[in-house]
Amino acid sequence: MAESAVNQVINTRMRKHQHMRWTPRGAHFLDPVRCAMINGDLAAKLAVYRAHAAKVLELLHRPSDAFDSPMVLFDHIVQILA
Numbered sequence: 001m002a003e004s005a006v007n008q009v010i011n012t013r014m015r016k017h018q019h020m021r022w023t024p025r026g027a028h029f030l031d032p033v034r035c036a037m038i039n040g041d042l043a044a045k046l047a048v049y050r051a052h053a054a055k056v057l058e059l060l061h062r063p064s065d066a067f068d069s070p071m072v073l074f075d076h077i078v079q080i081l082a
Contacts, residue, residue: 055080 022030036042056077067073 052080 032045033042036045059073059076059080067076
């Protein structure tokens, strides 16, 4: 059962006769996207991603003197993404 699910998610692009074949690294990064598409929760996951990205962009657009050091900015970003 699990093996057939893996084949469904990955095999289509990893087969050699495909014109646009994934690299193993690219397949690793796209696996969660393909799984979310199959499970029907891609829209919800993208909404969460967009909310986090908006918060990070807001931090990055602040004046450079808004943070005591780059590590403080980094800590804020880590808290958002956690």
